[in-house]
Amino acid sequence: MTHASEPDNSLDSLDRRILELLNQRCQTVAETIQADPTSTLPDAVGQAEARVAVDADLEAAGLPVLSVSSQKSILRHIVSACYQANRPSRVAFLGPVDSYSHLATLAYFGDAIALSPVSSIGAVFESVAASRLGDEGGCDFGVVPIENSTDGRVVDTLGRLAGGDVNLTGEVLMSIHHNLLSSGQRETITEVHSKPQALSQCRRWLADHLPNARLVETASTAAAAEAASKTIGIAAIASLPAATRYGLNVIEASIEDNKDNVTRFAILGSKNPPPTGNDKTTLLFQVEHRPGALADVMGTFKEHRLNLTWIESFPEPGKPNEYFFVVEFPGHRDDSAVADAIKTLAQEIRHVRVLGSYACGRKV
Ligand SMILES: O=C(O)C(=O)C[C@]1(C(=O)O)C=C[C@@H](O)C=C1
Numbered sequence: 001m002t003h004a005s006e007p008d009n010s011l012d013s014l015d016r017r018i019l020e021l022l023n024q025r026c027q028t029v030a031e032t033i034q035a036d037p038t039s040t041l042p043d044a045v046g047q048a049e050a051r052v053a054v055d056a057d058l059e060a061a062g063l064p065v066l067s068v069s070s071q072k073s074i075l076r077h078i079v080s081a082c083y084q085a086n087r088p089s090r091v092a093f094l095g096p097v098d099s100y101s102h103l104a105t106l107a108y109f110g111d112a113i114a115l116s117p118v119s120s121i122g123a124v125f126e127s128v129a130a131s132r133l134g135d136e137g138g139c140d141f142g143v144v145p146i147e148n149s150t151d152g153r154v155v156d157t158l159g160r161l162a163g164g165d166v167n168l169t170g171e172v173l174m175s176i177h178h179n180l181l182s183s184g185q186r187e188t189i190t191e192v193h194s195k196p197q198a199l200s201q202c203r204r205w206l207a208d209h210l211p212n213a214r215l216v217e218t219a220s221t222a223a224a225a226e227a228a229s230k231t232i233g234i235a236a237i238a239s240l241p242a243a244t245r246y247g248l249n250v251i252e253a254s255i256e257d258n259k260d261n262v263t264r265f266a267i268l269g270s271k272n273p274p275p276t277g278n279d280k281t282t283l284l285f286q287v288e289h290r291p292g293a294l295a296d297v298m299g300t301f302k303e304h305r306l307n308l309t310w311i312e313s314f315p316e317p318g319k320p321n322e323y324f325f326v327v328e329f330p331g332h333r334d335d336s337a338v339a340d341a342i343k344t345l346a347q348e349i350r351h352v353r354v355l356g357s358y359a360c361g362r363k364v
Contacts, residue, residue, distance in 0.1 A: 022078065022082070026081075026082045026085050029082040029085075029086050033086050033087055040273070041089060041110075041113065042108065042109070042141075042169065042267065042273075042359075044079050045076050045080070045110065046276065046359055048075045049072050049075060052071045054066075054068060054071075076107075077111050078110075079110060080109055080110025080111060081112040083112070084112040084113060084114070088114060089113060089140040090113070090114040090131075090140055090141075091109055091114070091115060091116065091141040091142065092118050092127035092141070093105045093116070093117060093142065093144075094118065094119075094145075094219075094220050095117020095220065095222060096117050096220070096226060097117055097222065098239055098241040098242035098245050099117075099223075099238075100221060100263060101143050101220070102115070102117065102222070103239060104143055104172050104265040105143045107172055107174060108143065108172040108265075108364075109141070113141075116139050119220075120219060121144050121145075121156040121160060122156065122160060124139075124268065125142065125144070125160045125164050127139040128140075128141065128142040128268045128269065129166055132165070132166065140270075141169070141267060142268035142269070143172075143266075143267060144157045144268060145157060145197065145263050145264070145265055145266075146158070147264040148197060148261070148262065148264070149260065149261055149262045149263075150200055150201045150261065151197065152312070154197065158312060158314055158324075158326060159314065159317070162324045166270065167269055167355065167356045168266050168267065168282050168355045168356030168358055169272075169356055170267035170273065170359060171266055171267060171280075171361035172264075172267070172362065172364060173263070173264050173265075173363040173364070174262065174263055174265065174363070174364050176256060176261045176262065176263050177253070177261070178194075178198055178256045178261075179238065179250050179252065179253045180192070180235055180236075180237060180250070180251040180255050181235060181238055181242065181246075181248035181249065181250060182232070182236070182248060183228060183248055184249075185249070186252075188232050189210060189233065189234075190213060190214065190234075191213060191215075191233065192206060192214070192215055192234075193218050193224035193227050193235070193236050193237075194216075194217070194218060194224045194237035194238065195218055195219065198224075198237045198238070199215050199217065201256050201258070204257040205256070206255075209255075210235075216234075218236075221236065221239065221242065222238060222242050224236035224238055225239075225242035225243065225246045225248060226246060228246065235251060236248070237255070262363070267358070272357070273356075273357065275332040275357070278359060278360050279330070279331060279357055280360050281329060281331055281332060281333055281357040282310075282326065282327070282354075282356050282357075283326070283327050283328075283354055283355065284325070284353045284355050285297065285324070285325050285351060285353070286316070286322065286325070286349065287323075287350065288349065288350055289321070293349070294325070297325075297348070297349060300341055301329065301341060304337045304338070304341040304344075305337060306330075306331060306337060306338065307329055307330060308328065309328050309330065310326070310327065311325065311326070311328075312327075313325045313326075331357075332357040333357040342354060
């Protein structure tokens with residue numbers, strides 16, 4: 001029983017008020033999208049997460065409060081659902097579901113976005129490129145691994161970035177904990193299946209604990225889990241959600257060699273995100289065959305005081321001695337130092353392309 005003057009704080013009443021507010025929020029999102037048609041779901045998630053704070057008064061009074069990470073996770077899903085109700089979008093990622101790319105997709109876009117699991121990194125690029133060309137079967141966004149803390153770059157992704165015309169529109173960094181999964185017991189394991197990056201991130205553990213097992217490369221960790229569910233004797237290195245989905249035993253959890261194992265995933269899209277105040281830019285370029293050509297390019301970054309945070313080179317397929325370079329530095333292509341540097345480089349070198357300027361990623 002509540003008195004008329006007291007708010008009804010029963011769970012039933014609170015839930016009704018929350019749902020009412022959510023529907024109001026959905027309508028406000030409709031107006032916001034109408035006023036700014038360039039706004040995207042990732043921008044909206046970033047803006048909502050920036051509002052997260054712990055209520056210090058409640059905390060000081062010793063009352064239970066939602067943690068920052070719970071608030072972020074709840075808000076991400078609310079933003080995702082409101083956005084999807086107004087402007088549905090679809091995201092392609094390396095599947096099947098419960099791959100790490102899938103988990104990164106949910107962490108970045110929330111769980112209301114439409115999902116399109118595909119069987120290779122190349123297919124993610126093709127899906128985003130198709131949407132860019134107006135194909136309604138394509139995806140507005142893609143999620144691909146670009147770098148990890150064990151082996152550095154993910155070559156398939158860099159190769160595709162060099163060849164295609166999709167943009168980088170964001171990034172998300174995810175802690176990766178690998179698990180050895182099997183439908184039988186440890187003694188029955190003769191083969192360990194996984195994506196090459198996952199096998200590499202666990203190579204010391206595998207050499208110490210399963211030195212006689214044959215290592216078999218698969219298209220993704222989730223594809224390996226699927227294979228392990230069909231044959232006793234095959235173990236997979238994959239995520240815990242994959243273990244649940246395929247009914248596999250967790251023979252051993254967290255078998256990654258580096259306990260701070262992180263993979264950075266790139267978000268592919270076709271738009272150019274506006275500056276947020278905490279951005280980075282990724283550039284792809286090729287230099288002439290002459291002494292000092294690369295040093296000249298580095299000189300341009302130095303002159304504009306751009307601090308490189310990542311540099312990779314990789315060969316151009318089919319062209320001996322021709323290399324692509326990828327570099328990253330803080331700043332947005334609309335910042336004057338970045339814009340001037342790009343202008344200078346475009347005059348000096350053979351090929352330069354801004355792969356994207358986008359908000360620096362958060363670790364999830
Ligand atoms: O196979 C997966 O589950 C993926 O999402 C790909 C991928 C990768 O290639 O880096 C992602 C994170 C882990 O490092 C292992 C595999």
